[in-house]
Amino acid sequence: MRFTSPQTLLTLTVAATSVAAAPFEYPLPDGFPTPSPAQIAAIEQLAGGTLPNGPSPANLTKTAITNLHLLALNEFFETAYFTELLANVTNDVPGYDAGSIAPLDKTYVVDALTAVVNQEQLHALGINAILAGAGHKIIKPCEYEFPVTTFKQAILLAQTFTDVVLGTLPKAQAIFAADGGDESPLIQLFGSVLAQEGEQAGFYRYVQKKTPSAAPFLTGGSPSFTFTAIQAFIVNGSCPQPLPDIALTTFGTLNVLTTPEAKNMTLDFSVSGSVSPFNNSIVYLSGQNLPVAVPISNVKPVAGAFQFQASFPFESGFANGLTIAALVKGAGTTFNSTDSVAKATVYGPGLIEVD
Known part of the structure; x- marks a missing residue:
């Protein structure tokens, strides 16, 4: 277009x-x-x-x-x-x-x-x-x-x-x-x-x-x-x-700055507000598996936003095609459904396509 x-x-x-x-x-x-x-x-x-x-x-x-x-x-x-x-x-x-x-x-x-x-x-x-x-x-x-x-x-x-x-x-x-x-x-x-x-x-x-x-x-x-x-x-x-x-939540934007690949790797993200490795984590939804939560690290302010990193454990059972990433409240939290992830989400979705 x-x-x-x-x-x-x-x-x-x-x-x-x-x-x-x-x-x-x-x-x-x-x-x-x-x-x-x-x-x-x-x-x-x-x-x-x-x-x-x-x-x-x-x-x-x-x-x-x-x-x-x-x-x-x-x-x-x-x-x-x-x-x-x-x-x-x-x-x-x-x-x-x-x-x-x-x-x-x-x-x-x-x-x-x-x-x-x-x-x-x-x-x-x-x-x-x-x-x-x-x-x-x-x-x-x-x-x-x-x-x-x-x-x-x-x-x-x-x-x-x-x-x-x-x-x-x-x-x-x-x-x-x-x-x-x-x-x-x-x-x-x-x-x-x-x-x-x-x-x-x-x-x-x-x-x-x-x-x-x-x-x-x-x-x-x-x-x-x-x-x-x-x-x-x-x-x-x-x-x-x-x-x-419309009675739904609008989240803040989660930018995925790294091009993901079908392998274990580290991804760079950015959001408009402050984040902390003690108060936030990244959660991935992939296939019909339980959500995968990983810690964030290397948080730094860049041009009025905050950038950080998180592992992308693709080889642990992720599906080809779409993976959804979300920055959530809490660190070390376990999630058992997409609904529980959405309730805790602050920024998202980060839409990741891997084939």
């Missing part, structure tokens, strides 16, 4: 960045996010399928509403991201020659991205229909900025945030099943979305000549980690409804 690529993208840390290009804004030429019935039919044709026509819950719990708001927020972001990526590839914007990556050709990439854009639109419309059908506030799109300038960077970032979504959807399914409401129809519905996002992830990995399936068990996450990561791409103050209305 047309934006300056920061060092944080190259190290796979999703962080806000200042850019010179105009932000991405809705609506789209096809009427989205408020398409007419005829426009919806055209979107469905390009997406390869229709909106679900089965019943949805008449009543939603507070927790379910929060999860649906998060999922809709993500779908609007993804639609914007892939719409601009598709436009850049279609219009031969410098740096977006998809056909330069064997064995791809431009037509295949355009067809694939066209399907993705329209599928993401239906995801967003479907979630908002569930909210509206139960009498609750729908999510409206914001303005967005994307820190990539080439096709390769855009696909790498697409893989990263799709991996985050793949860790978020099972959590949403578990919440729908356990919160005491009547959201059971949503479990299967979002299982189908989870599978669709998995098919997308395989494509993004294939484009990078990676094994299409990263690991036997993918990394889980926390709704608040996803909520924080999405906000890195939202233009401040551009959302029609205040983001604090």
Whole structure:
């Protein structure tokens, strides 16, 4: 896309960045996010399928509403991201020659991205229909900025945030099943979305000549980690409804300054506030294993921020693909779930991709 690529993208840390290009804004030429019935039919044709026509819950719990708001927020972001990526590839914007990556050709990439854009639109419309059908506030799109300038960077970032979504959807399914409401129809519905996002992830990995399936068990996450990561791409103050209305936590930014590799190594991090090896530690979420907490060291102030180091014990059983890092309160603490990590998090998520 047309934006300056920061060092944080190259190290796979999703962080806000200042850019010179105009932000991405809705609506789209096809009427989205408020398409007419005829426009919806055209979107469905390009997406390869229709909106679900089965019943949805008449009543939603507070927790379910929060999860649906998060999922809709993500779908609007993804639609914007892939719409601009598709436009850049279609219009031969410098740096977006998809056909330069064997064995791809431009037509295949355009067809694939066209399907993705329209599928993401239906995801967003479907979630908002569930909210509206139960009498609750729908999510409206914001303005967005994307820190990539080439096709390769855009696909790498697409893989990263799709991996985050793949860790978020099972959590949403578990919440729908356990919160005491009547959201059971949503479990299967979002299982189908989870599978669709998995098919997308395989494509993004294939484009990078990676094994299409990263690991036997993918990394889980926390709704608040996803909520924080999405906000890195939202233009401040551009959302029609205040983001604090979504009942999730926004963490401080955790920058991963070292390019991680598939081996035991030391990583450099930075945060905006003070940290201490006596009061903080780094926790990693990788695969479906228990969280791994490691001490931090060599804390030093640098240019108004604080840098520090922590070991990255990849060879102790980490999965390929996404690992999530978080700076938490406490040193020497043991965590037994992603939820317990999120409750203790001060800065995060640091998004690490290793293959």
